[in-house]
Amino acid sequence: MLETRLDLARIRAARRMIDPLFLDTPLYRCEAMEPDLGCAVSVKLETANPVRSFKGRGTEVVASLLAANGAGAAVCASAGNLGQALAWSGRRRGLDVTVVASRFAPTAKLERIRALGARLELVDGDFDQARERAAAIARHDGIRLVEDSQDLETCEGAATIGLELVDAAPPFDAVLIALGGGAMATGVGHVLKALAPGVEVICVQPLGAPAMTLSWRERRVVTTESTDTIADGVAGRRPIPAVLDDLLAVADDAVLVEEASITAGMRVLLEHAGLVVEPSAALGVAAILEDRDRFAGRHVATIVCGGNVDLDAYHRWVGVV
Incomplete structure (x- = not known):
């Protein structure tokens, strides 16, 4: 291999x-x-x-390492499932989680992100535009950008x-x-x-x-x-x-x-x-x-x-x- x-x-x-x-x-x-x-x-x-x-497996690793290093917040872009998972894993560890998603994402996914206590920001474009906005938030606020697939933890x-x-x-x-x-x-x-x-x-x-x-x-x-x-x-x-x-x-x-x-x-x-x-x-x-x-x-x-x-x-x- x-x-x-x-x-x-x-x-x-x-x-x-x-x-x-x-x-x-x-x-x-x-x-x-x-x-x-x-x-x-x-x-x-x-x-x-x-x-x-399955996304909870990756966000559990991300959130565990962030909490161990004393981080207080994280942001991600999501089509819906990663955002729910990061919100769930972050809530258990006291992290403030922001999720950026397309406003055209399935309503059920968006409602669940909010229900899990994350701050949800919607963009008018698609997932890749949500990625750009999440990266901008991470730079502005000085917090961890969780990038699905890019980050080895996921x-x-x-x-x-x-x-x-x-x-x-x-x-x-x-x-x-x-x-x-x-x-x-x-x-x-x-x-x-x-x-x-x-x-x-x-x-x-x-x-x-x-x-x-x-x-x-x-x-x-x-x-x-x-x-x-x-x-x-x-x-x-x-x-x-x-x-x-x-x-x-x-x-x-x-x-x-x-x-x-x-x-x-x-x-x-x-x-x-x-x-x-x-x-x-x-x-x-x-x-x-x-x-x-x-x-x-x-x-x-x-x-x-x-x-x-x-x-x-x-x-x-x-x-x-």
Whole structure:
């Protein structure tokens, strides 16, 4: 495996900083989905925690280190889930948390950020414009800017998912990982390549938000002018160069999926697993639906990474009332 910024010893140490509420999330084979998908599928359920996403693993590491160093405040940009997670982790440790988000982010996510006690500032643009505003606040106020994927703590916190996957039996042939900024993909991918190198690491991104996948394919940063996807949690336009380098070292493949496949994946997870998930969490299932021949006869794990979704929008996408 090529070197990355991540370190296996630090990832193991991260487990000791993370509240057990976020650890050892359910992992089980969901046989009810298999007739539709044509392969054995295990689900890693990262929604079974207080912020209903995997992001709490990383923010627990960030907030623990900030509190240990006497910091009093932090700011982040968020599509919704990171902001909730940082608000939750910061509140437990007495940190003042500011979250910058697009005013077009799902209302359910924004309301939960406020409910967790963070100061929420909204921008008229998209996530990348929220990143710019968060950086400006950090400079002006002299506080820590928490950058998802850029900050190793977020990647190494997410990487603890990989430790739990490696401990599972039987081993998987492939793991499907939603790809946005790259924290989960690089973190989990690093662990798998270090401890289970025979497992194929496949990253999945929407066709309407392809910047990181295009960058991985071309081995250079590729930016896009806009995004057009319901999977708001992975809808970035400007990959971070250092994160791309990490991804290039651990990902075996990066694929793009259609919006119709994402909603079909959400429907499969609802009907056969009883799971209400946000679009980003269905990317792995969408990838299987689009390429059943590739996965036929294999045992695949997919990480269900978030469950914060606007219910009105969910009903429209999935077709339930």
